[in-house]
Amino acid sequence: MIQLEHISKRFGDQKIIHDLSLHIPAYETVILIGPSGCGKSTLLRLMIGLLLPNEGKVSLFQEELTLDNVESMRQKVGFVLQDGGLFPHLTASQNIRLMANYLERDSAWIRSRLADLSELSHISDNLLERYPHELSGGQVQRVALMRALMLDPDILFLDEPLGALDPLHRVALQEDMKIIFSQLEKTVVMVTHDMGEAASLADKIVLMREGRIIQYDTMSKLASEPTDPFVLEFINAQRKPWQYLEDQIK
């Protein structure tokens, strides 16, 4: 579904991605994870054509991503940013319907699609009529997710969608997302730096450091068969509070 072949990306003198290849099969949820500055967000933007690689090629649906087809390709994928990226001058419902209206989809289809997504995302009708600044952080992310799903894309890209939420909303949305992804049968690529989130959602995890992939595997394989000392180091660094308390008692 998504194919990266020997891609490199530089910003000025700084090399962010080093000769990286990766294949993500259809219907899998893949998490890009790693410490800050490892290039995971850059990699995500390369996949959607928001950035173009200096070397190598990116293909979606077996078709190479180029400047000519990038707009039509983007219409076949969904994208959610950390802060939602909702347009402040439009209501939640206008945000969600924007692209469908622009492509002049049938209005009955738009209405029913909106209703389905509202139910799935737990967004009520009165919330839909609000402007982004009148919504909570969790609601904004749910609306952004609905906007990304509106045209029923095959691939969904998410850049730390839960990053700005408080822990309670975070867990609630994480659980809902899990249901949505499996119900709608999407290929999902999501960036996070939270190992717990990755473990809960991912079929496979791409662990990155300094622009390279360290290991691309399931969570259990990462824990049981690490290919590099950094893998365990990264997993163990993500302690839970109760673990911390246990350590104190010992």
Next chain:
Amino acid sequence: MIMFRKLVWMVLLGLLPLVLSAVSDNTIRVGSKKFTESVILGEIITQHLQSNGIKAIHQDQLGGTRLLWKALLQGEIHIYPDYSGTIIHEILQSQNIDSMAELRTALDAFGISMIDPLGFNNTYALGVTQAVAHRYHLNNISDLLRHPELRFGFTNEFMDREDGWPSLRDYYQLPQKKVRGLDHDLAYKGLESGSIDLMDLYSTDAEIAYYKLHILADDQNHFPEYQAVVLYRSDLEQEVPEISTVIGELSGLFSDSIMTNLNSGVKIDGNTEAQVAQNFLQHNFKTTTSIQMSTIFDRLLQSTREHLFLVLLSLGAAILVAIPLGIWGSKNPTTGQIILSVVGVIQTIPSLALLVFMIPLLGIGGPPALVALFLYSLLPIVRNTLTGLKDIPQDIRESALALGLPKMARLRLVELPLATRSILAGIKTSAVINVGTATLGALIGAGGYGQAILTGIRLDDTSLILEGAIPAAALALLVQWLFDLVEHFFLSPGLKNSQELSS
């Protein structure tokens, strides 16, 4: 935003017939300079033409000598009164014209004809109050050599005329350093209040008697003769063969004292130039021309119409040009810088200079004023469009891109709506500046509220100044209020609280 643009278009299209009618007008246009005597003479010429069945209008108080001369050469006006000394020294800048016949030949080369002199000599003179004359024992211009501390206030035209202050200073070797340029009518006030000691005068000024001024004798004969004459375009005789005869009837009808009396009829007695001209013609030709006595409401209606025409048309055009320029500039920092610099430089050109630059290209009246106002309106709109677009947060841009919206759709559906508040603020600033600057349009015959202000300053008539200044201020407030209303109705509620936008 879209609806607002439609509204602007409707207004512009509505104004089109007005512009066209102004262009296709073919009556004889008489010009006059920005001082009372010239306006009276212009009025006399106009009414005299009219009473002889010739269609004529008077474009009064257009500006100074150079502006009138240029307008005459361009055919923007056909006739105007001037003075022999001014024509020789200021316009032709010639040292070797000693007779009216030689002057006539010189003017012929420009396709300009001149009638025989009107009969009075309005020469330059230097005047002081009786008190100053007494204190410093001033009788002749040569006496000024003894008092370098005296402060002079001259008209701006006199300051740099070839026959004005520079040559007077060199001729008499005058030592004074405190010399400044100011409006002629304000100079009388300055003299009276003691903020200047000496001013230049026209020898037929009514104020000389009124303020009991003491005139210093030109004891070494510096100033040439300033015989009043009437200039007109020679090609006028093809359209109106009787023109030279009709205008020629005015030759010799005046004397220094007659002209001083006519000036005094306006400046001291408070009659209009039209009334004074009518009485003069009635006395000399036994003709009665009908002059329209305009009420304050007629005048207000007229000047409001002219002012709105200037503001709406120039602002409308500026909006249509500046917003695309701002959009273009926001796409590339270098282009943006260049565009901002260019419109910024335009903004720094003094408005009067810009208006005068326009005359060779566009003549006088509405068109040059419109172009100047248009140019002045660009900067705030371009700058606000540009910053409004540049300030859109990165995540918003990215999500518009990620949705797969093409360039134009992103601009229309996301970027311009988000910049609306900033763009509207820019248009509002432009509109308010425009309303104020448009008052200067009166200087080149474009009318508007400036006409009353200009006449008011010339006649030292505060109520007339207010007749222009109050509506101009009211219009500026109205414009501001109108844009607040537009913002209220057209700005998305999601953008009303700007704090949310920036977070």
